[in-house]
Amino acid sequence: MSNPSVNVYLDKQEYGKDRVRLLKVHRDSKVHRVDDLTIRVLLSGASFTTSYTEASNKAVVATDSMKNTCYVLAKSSKVVDTLELFAAELGNHFVNTYAWVEGAHVTIIRHRWARMIIDGKPHTHSFWRDGDETRQTDLLVKRGSNGRRSIELKSAIAGLLVLKTTGSSFEDFVRDEYTTLPEAKDRILSTCVDANWEFNIPSVSTENLAATLAQIPFNNIYDSIRDVTCKTFAEDESASVQATLYKMAAQSIQNWKWLDRVSYALPNRHFFAVDLSYFRGTKNLAEHADVYQPLADPSGLITATIARAPGTSARL
Numbered sequence: 291m292s293n294p295s296v297n298v299y300l301d302k303q304e305y306g307k308d309r310v311r312l313l314k315v316h317r318d319s320k321v322h323r324v325d326d327l328t329i330r331v332l333l334s335g336a337s338f339t340t341s342y343t344e345a346s347n348k349a350v351v352a353t354d355s356m357k358n359t360c361y362v363l364a365k366s367s368k369v370v371d372t373l374e375l376f377a378a379e380l381g382n383h384f385v386n387t388y389a390w391v392e393g394a395h396v397t398i399i400r401h402r403w404a405r406m407i408i409d410g411k412p413h414t415h416s417f418w419r420d421g422d423e424t425r426q427t428d429l430l431v432k433r434g435s436n437g438r439r440s441i442e443l444k445s446a447i448a449g450l451l452v453l454k455t456t457g458s459s460f461e462d463f464v465r466d467e468y469t470t471l472p473e474a475k476d477r478i479l480s481t482c483v484d485a486n487w488e489f490n491i492p493s494v495s496t497e498n499l500a501a502t503l504a505q506i507p508f509n510n511i512y513d514s515i516r517d518v519t520c521k522t523f524a525e526d527e528s529a530s531v532q533a534t535l536y537k538m539a540a541q542s543i544q545n546w547k548w549l550d551r552v553s554y555a556l557p558n559r560h561f562f563a564v565d566l567s568y569f570r571g572t573k574n575l576a577e578h579a580d581v582y583q584p585l586a587d588p589s590g591l592i593t594a595t596i597a598r599a600p601g602t603s604a605r606l
């Protein structure tokens with residue numbers, strides 16, 4: 291039984307539509323492009339309190355209308371191919387259209403469609419899914435006083451699965467009575483990269499918001515972070531996932547003045563050489579290894595956020 295003498299209050303709330311699926315086809319040239327998106331829009335503000343506490347829907351913008359708005363804006367938008375700008379268009383729309391909306395939180399996931407290569411040539415209008423990796427953005431636009439807007443913006447790569455067959459070691463770690471792992475001079479390294487980066491965006495007036503965001507080369511930053519991630523993974527003589535992660539993140543902060551913090555979560559997907567000595571003394575361990583058993587579970591998990599030291603500027 292609940293105790294009615296205990297007072298409670300609505301501490302926080304966000305509501306909206308999740309998993310809005312949308313494909314935008316760009317037919318502006320003979321070479322078509324597609325953006326396959328999953329969108330979440332969540333609204334917040336004190337006016338929504340009564341929908342929870344007093345069953346009043348007077349302030350409630352139906353989540354069905356939010357879904358419709360995603361399609362309407364995708365039709366007119368010129369920036370669907372830049373997730374961050376499209377998220378800002380959507381978020382601003384809700385804050386600008388409904389005076390009582392204090393915050394709009396928009397998350398967009400972009401699913402991959404790679405152009406088909408047919409007879410050695412990129413096809414104009416056929417695509418294939420080259421993996422589960424996604425590009426993502428998460429934007430919170432908040433109404434400030436005097437028509438100002440503050441924006442918290444984070445973008446991400448999720449699910450980029452990579453593997454290398456040499457150039458990775460793991461040695462000199464703690465050895466005690468719990469340790470069975472042998473030192474590895476040369477091992478398989480495989481991870482599924484989750485990376486995210488926070489943009490440093492000043493609070494601006496509503497009129498200046500689009501211009502401020504338009505200065506940031508979001509697509510180039512995404513491409514560059516993906517390239518740095520892959521190049522560092524491939525070329526680093528890795529002493530550990532930790533050391534390789536740090537190099538990846540540091541380089542992107544040094545490259546882009548818009549970024550203050552870059553985070554990675556890297557599972558260490560283990561591949562253990564199979565001991566084949568039971569079969570006619572076959573050598574398959576250490577330097578003889580070429581048959582491995584991928585271990586589904588458990589994996590290591592190495593996470594870190596690397597931040598710009600105050601007062602240091604970027605190369606670009």
Ligand SMILES: O=c1[nH]c(=O)c2[nH]c(=O)[nH]c2[nH]1
Pocket residue numbers: 460471529530531532558590
């Ligand atoms: O790169 C690694 N970091 C670790 O912390 C660790 N621990 C472990 O068992 N293997 C590895 N590999």
